[in-house]
Amino acid sequence: MTEAAGADPAPAAGAAPRRTRWSLQSRLMVTVIGMVALILTLVAVATSALLGNILDTNLNARLVSAGSSLRGGPTAADVLDAGRQPQGFLFVMQNSEGLSGAYVDSAEAVVTLSEDQLEELVAQIDHPGTATVEVDGLGRYRVIVDTSPGGNAALVGLPTSEVSSTLGQILTTVALVTTGGLLLLGIAIALVIRASLRPLRSVADTATRVARMPMAEGDVTISERVPDAYTDDRTEIGQVGSALNTLLDHVDESLSARQRNEELMRRFVADASHELRTPLASIRGYSELSLRALQRGATPEVAETTESALERIQTQSLRMTTLVEDLLLLARLDEGQELVFGSVDLTALAVETVADAQVAGPGHRWHLDVEDHPVVVAGDAARLHQVVANLLANARTHTPEGTTVTVSVHRDGHDAVIAVHDDGPGIDEAIKDDLFVRFTRADRSRARKTGGTGLGLSIARAIAEAHGGTITAESEPGDTTFTVRLPARPADPAAATSTPEAPAVEPEAEAVDTAADESAQ
CATH class of the missing domain: 1.10.287.130 (Signal transduction histidine kinase, dimerisation/phosphotransfer (DHp) domain)
Known part of the structure; x- marks a missing residue:
C-alpha cells in the first residue's frame, strides 16, 4: 500500500522517534497555569484542613455545652427534651435501669435507639473521651463518653454531617472558582504572550524574507x-x-x-x-x-x-x-x-620633488613653504618621495597652465604634515568619494595628457597608510588641498640630532621658488 500524499515519512528502523517540541507560547502557558493551579490546590488543602479543625473544635464545644444541660432521668428518652436539644442530638446512658439511648430526629421528636443500634454503638467505644463512631441508620457521629465511679456512664453525640457538608461546599466552591480563574488566567496569558511575542514574530518574518533573497x-x-x-x-x-x-x-x-x-x-x-x-x-x-x-x-x-x-x-x-x-x-x-624604514628628511624631500615638478611643468607656478628646521620621520625615503611626486603630478596633470601649486611641510603636534595646495578648478564631484580608489580617473579617455590608469592616488594612500599615516583631500573651485599626515618620529633617537640643519636646504628651496616664478612670467 502506497504512502499517503503529504504524510510524514516513517522513521528509519532503529532511529529514535522525533519528539515534537512545543512553541514558546505553549510552554509559557503550561508552566504558568500549572504553577498557579498547584499553588491554588495547596492553598485549598491547607484552608480545608484548618477549617476542618475549627469546625471539629466547635462541634466538641457544642457537645460539652449540650451535655451539661441534661437533667437526670430513668432512661435516655426521659432525659432528652426535644425543645432544648438540637436536631440529631444523641444520648446514651447506662445506670441501674440498664442501657438506653435516644436521639432527636429532624422533626424534633425524641426517638429511642434499638437494641442493635445500642450494641453496635457500644462496641465501637473502648475508652472514655471523644470518639467518632458510625450509628446504623443515623450516620457518622462525634461522641463524648463520660463514666462515673459507680459504674454509671453517659454518652452524648452530634452528627458530623454538618462539618462534612460545610467542608464539601467549601471545596466545591474552591474547585469551581479555581477552574474558572485558571480559564481566565489562560486566556489572559495567551493574549499577553501573543501581544508580547508579536515583535519577535515580526523579527522572524523579517529574517525569513531576507533568507529567501538571492x-x-x-x-x-x-x-x-x-x-x-x-x-x-x-x-x-x-x-x-x-x-x-x-x-x-x-x-x-x-x-x-x-x-x-x-x-x-x-x-x-x-x-x-x-x-x-x-x-x-x-x-x-x-x-x-x-x-x-x-x-x-x-x-x-x-x-x-x-x-x-x-x-x-x-x-x-x-x-x-x-x-x-x-x-x-x-x-x-x-x-x-x-617598505625599508630609515630616517627621512621631509623638508629635503619636498625640495627635490618641487624641483622635479618645476622642470616637468614649466607652465605652472610652483611654491615651497617649509619650516626653519627639518621635519624628520621614520619611513621609506623612496616611497615617500613617490607619494609627493604623485600628488604633484596629479596637480600638474589636472590643472591648467598658470595654476599655482604650493607644497608645505610642517609639524602639527606629534604629526608631520605634507600639504599640496593648488588654485585650480577643483575635483569633480562625481569622483570625489572614490578619489583614492584604484583605477579612478578624472578623465576616462586614457589620453596620455590627462588620462591614465588611476593608480597614482591609490598608491599614495597605500604608502601613507603603510607608514601609519593618512592622506585626505579637500576641494572646491579655486582651493584644492591634499594633506599627508605621518607620525613625526625618527628611526632612532640619534637620527633627529644628526639631521642637517634647515639652512642647508633653504637656499635650494628659494632657488626653486624663484625659478618657478621666472618660468611662469
Missing part, C-alpha cells in the same frame, strides 16, 4: 527591516529587533561593498587589458617591421628603420613595466611588505 551575485540591496515599533531597546525583544536591523545594515553595506569591488575588478580587468594591449600591439608591430627590414638586407635605410623600431619597442616595454610595477607595489603594500 544574494550570491549581482547588485543586492536588503530593504527589509524590523519596524521601528518593534525595536525598543528598553525591552529584550526590542533589543533583538534592533540588533537584527543593525546586522542587516552591515550586511547591506557589505553587499554594496562587494558589488563595488566586483565593478572595480571588472574595471581593473578592462583597464589593465587596455593598458597592456596597446604596448603589446606596438611591440608586435615594430618587431614585425624590424624583422621584415632585416629580411630585405642590411642597408642604411633598413638600419635606421630597425633602430627606430627598437626604440619604440623599448618605450612600450618601459610603459608596460611601469604599470606592472605599480600593480605589484600595491599588492605588496597590501601584504605589509616593500
Whole structure:
C-alpha cells in the first residue's frame, strides 16, 4: 500500500522517534497555569484542613455545652427534651435501669435507639473521651463518653454531617472558582504572550524574507527591516529587533561593498587589458617591421628603420613595466611588505620633488613653504618621495597652465604634515568619494595628457597608510588641498640630532621658488 500524499515519512528502523517540541507560547502557558493551579490546590488543602479543625473544635464545644444541660432521668428518652436539644442530638446512658439511648430526629421528636443500634454503638467505644463512631441508620457521629465511679456512664453525640457538608461546599466552591480563574488566567496569558511575542514574530518574518533573497551575485540591496515599533531597546525583544536591523545594515553595506569591488575588478580587468594591449600591439608591430627590414638586407635605410623600431619597442616595454610595477607595489603594500624604514628628511624631500615638478611643468607656478628646521620621520625615503611626486603630478596633470601649486611641510603636534595646495578648478564631484580608489580617473579617455590608469592616488594612500599615516583631500573651485599626515618620529633617537640643519636646504628651496616664478612670467 502506497504512502499517503503529504504524510510524514516513517522513521528509519532503529532511529529514535522525533519528539515534537512545543512553541514558546505553549510552554509559557503550561508552566504558568500549572504553577498557579498547584499553588491554588495547596492553598485549598491547607484552608480545608484548618477549617476542618475549627469546625471539629466547635462541634466538641457544642457537645460539652449540650451535655451539661441534661437533667437526670430513668432512661435516655426521659432525659432528652426535644425543645432544648438540637436536631440529631444523641444520648446514651447506662445506670441501674440498664442501657438506653435516644436521639432527636429532624422533626424534633425524641426517638429511642434499638437494641442493635445500642450494641453496635457500644462496641465501637473502648475508652472514655471523644470518639467518632458510625450509628446504623443515623450516620457518622462525634461522641463524648463520660463514666462515673459507680459504674454509671453517659454518652452524648452530634452528627458530623454538618462539618462534612460545610467542608464539601467549601471545596466545591474552591474547585469551581479555581477552574474558572485558571480559564481566565489562560486566556489572559495567551493574549499577553501573543501581544508580547508579536515583535519577535515580526523579527522572524523579517529574517525569513531576507533568507529567501538571492544574494550570491549581482547588485543586492536588503530593504527589509524590523519596524521601528518593534525595536525598543528598553525591552529584550526590542533589543533583538534592533540588533537584527543593525546586522542587516552591515550586511547591506557589505553587499554594496562587494558589488563595488566586483565593478572595480571588472574595471581593473578592462583597464589593465587596455593598458597592456596597446604596448603589446606596438611591440608586435615594430618587431614585425624590424624583422621584415632585416629580411630585405642590411642597408642604411633598413638600419635606421630597425633602430627606430627598437626604440619604440623599448618605450612600450618601459610603459608596460611601469604599470606592472605599480600593480605589484600595491599588492605588496597590501601584504605589509616593500617598505625599508630609515630616517627621512621631509623638508629635503619636498625640495627635490618641487624641483622635479618645476622642470616637468614649466607652465605652472610652483611654491615651497617649509619650516626653519627639518621635519624628520621614520619611513621609506623612496616611497615617500613617490607619494609627493604623485600628488604633484596629479596637480600638474589636472590643472591648467598658470595654476599655482604650493607644497608645505610642517609639524602639527606629534604629526608631520605634507600639504599640496593648488588654485585650480577643483575635483569633480562625481569622483570625489572614490578619489583614492584604484583605477579612478578624472578623465576616462586614457589620453596620455590627462588620462591614465588611476593608480597614482591609490598608491599614495597605500604608502601613507603603510607608514601609519593618512592622506585626505579637500576641494572646491579655486582651493584644492591634499594633506599627508605621518607620525613625526625618527628611526632612532640619534637620527633627529644628526639631521642637517634647515639652512642647508633653504637656499635650494628659494632657488626653486624663484625659478618657478621666472618660468611662469
